Amino acid sequence: METATDPTYPVGTTVILTANHMTRMDGAKATIESSTDETVYMVDTVINGMTLTNHKWLVESEVQPAE
Incomplete structure (x- = not known):
């Protein structure tokens, strides 16, 4: 381990x-x-009304411009 x-x-x-x-x-x-060799981003997210800071990990290919 x-x-x-x-x-x-x-x-x-x-x-x-x-x-x-x-x-x-x-x-x-x-x-x-x-x-992965992609760049990884930690982002804020809201789950069940609770804001989590630097919690969700996204890789470069998952990030898209806001509409």
Whole structure:
């Protein structure tokens, strides 16, 4: 098991998260499901009326101009 700080882990690797912005995330186990070389953006989002800051991760190909 590895600490999730190295961006080069292969798909299927189990890691321990070091995120502490949500309850029970710090120290949680996670499995790398995919990776990308695209630029990744953290954005604010609203879920069930609650605003989450820097929470949703979007890759470059998912970002489009506002209409």
